[in-house]
């Protein structure tokens with residue numbers, strides 16, 4: 668049985684696409700198709716009008732900054748962990764990525780880029796790990812940035828600052844934001860509402876509040892009932 672089906676959408680360069688929906692609804696499955704962590708059994712995923720299966724896999728993944736749902740850090744310095752996203756980056760580029768990722772204070776509090784992270788990021792909080800993995804994805808200045816619930820451990824103010832910083836990036840990536848929070852996706856150009864492996868609806872926040880019962884339910888639940 669397919670994990671997801673009947674979903675059609677397009678993202679123009681520089682657009683932000685939000686993906687929201689219950690646990691197990693297929694959010695991660697969809698975005699994993701872009702870097703080909705899985706392939707479609709039916710249908711196609713294209714970038715720049717070309718199917719992802721027609722790209723050389725390394726060049727495809729080279730233009731994507733992917734922050735997985737579970738942050739993966741290894742034992743080594745903070746610098747090495749971020750450079751994993753782009754070995755050629757200098758410290759200024761690492762710090763610029765960290766600034767956008769709201770990770771500069773994490774680096775400060777640990778004592779700088781030479782501070783050592785334990786295996787799995789054991790000496791960091793969940794939100795600190797998430798911000799460092801976002802910095803790692805940004806340091807390659809990707810054409811496509813994919814955040815799979817990557818801000819779930821951040822407070823809403825930090826999450827908002829992160830999204831503002833990303834939308835101000837000079838290299839203007841196309842951004843996919845998977846989140847359980849309406850506040851994280853409501854400013855997206857389009858939001859895909861996932862329900863049990865299919866898109867219940869795709870639209871802007873205002874359109875979805877108006878016509879998508881599932882989206883409205885999530886929104887009302889998270890905002891305490893106000894729909895305006």
Ligand SMILES: Nc1ncnc2c1ncn2[C@@H]1O[C@H](COP(=O)(O)OP(=O)(O)OP(=O)(O)O)[C@@H](O)[C@H]1O
Nearest residue numbers: 670688689690691692693694695696697736816861
């Ligand atoms: N590696 C896998 N092999 C088989 N089935 C999988 C695999 N990963 C996910 N699934 C199934 O695919 C469906 C969609 O899962 P997916 O991980 O895309 O959900 P999700 O919306 O990202 O959920 P969550 O919010 O918990 O991350 C689920 O029914 C899940 O059990």
Ligand SMILES: [Mg+2]
Nearest residue numbers: 694695696736
């Ligand atoms: Mg997921």
